[in-house]
Amino acid sequence: QIQLVESGGGLVKPGGSLRLSCSGSGFNFSDSFMTWVRQTPGKGLEWISYISKSGDFRKYADPVKGRFTISRDNTKNSLFLQMSSVRADDTAVYFCARGKRYDYGESWGQGILVPVSS
Amino acid sequence: SFVVTQPPSVSVAPGQTAKIPCEKTYSGRKSVYWYQQKPGQAPILVVYDDTRRPSGIPDRFSGSTSGKTATLSINRVEVGDEADYYCQAWDSSGDRLWVFGGGTRLTVL
Numbered sequence: 001q002i003q004l005v006e007s008g009g010g011l012v013k014p015g016g017s018l019r020l021s022c023s024g025s026g027f028n029f030s031d032s033f034m035t036w037v038r039q040t041p042g043k044g045l046e047w048i049s050y051i052s053k054s055g056d057f058r059k060y061a062d063p064v065k066g067r068f069t070i071s072r073d074n075t076k077n078s079l080f081l082q083m084s085s086v087r088a089d090d091t092a093v094y095f096c097a098r099g100k101r102y103d104y105g106e107s108w109g110q111g112i113l114v115p116v117s118s
Numbered sequence: 119s120f121v122v123t124q125p126p127s128v129s130v131a132p133g134q135t136a137k138i139p140c141e142k143t144y145s146g147r148k149s150v151y152w153y154q155q156k157p158g159q160a161p162i163l164v165v166y167d168d169t170r171r172p173s174g175i176p177d178r179f180s181g182s183t184s185g186k187t188a189t190l191s192i193n194r195v196e197v198g199d200e201a202d203y204y205c206q207a208w209d210s211s212g213d214r215l216w217v218f219g220g221g222t223r224l225t226v227l
Contacts, residue, residue, distance in 0.1 A: 103149070103215075104163065104216070
């Protein structure tokens with residue numbers, strides 16, 4: 001059974017930093033493309049970052065470019081999102097998603113809330 | 119870059135067929151993917167590559183495409199199908215790899 005579990009969320013002040021983790025099980029993690037998507041409370045889905053299977057290619061959406069860093073540790077079946085210089089409009093539920101292809105998400109985690117507030 | 123547009127809401131009676139359109143502004147061949155999301159839950163992939171269904175998704179769910187419009191159809195709608203449905207396309211050249219529609223709330227009357 002495929003499982004993705006996000007952790008590391010919680011209240012963070014504007015300008016602060018936070019590291020989200022996503023732990024995968026039930027599938028070949030190193031053979032999966034991994035993606036972070038966020039959802040503002042009551043709003044739709046927004047793609048924010050992608051990392052290739054080996055980690056050698058990464059891409060970011062403009063709103064987070066230069067502030068967020070995606071990484072992965074295939075030896076630990078884990079995906080990360082380092083969030084820095086966070087802003088109020090980064091407040092969202094953050095989902096990790098995986099796929100054998102990079103163009104869509106076959107499986108998603110349950111999401112984790114990151115509120116940004118002073 | 120391009121956008122995909124969905125109506126904010128669709129209503130249908132139980133047992134009827136719901137059709138949720140997704141209009142693509144781009145030309146050319148790009149597949150559309152559909153997700154179901156219930157309140158407080160993760161999105162679930164229900165259709166990929168325009169028309170294909172992942173294993174475990176009931177055959178009441180189907181996808182089609184005609185011109186610039188992709189459509190998710192749900193036959194014999196059940197109360198449990200009430201959810202938000204998002205279409206998504208992939209953009210290799212824009213600033214976002216995955217482009218989502220704004221979502222359609224399906225209400226089962």
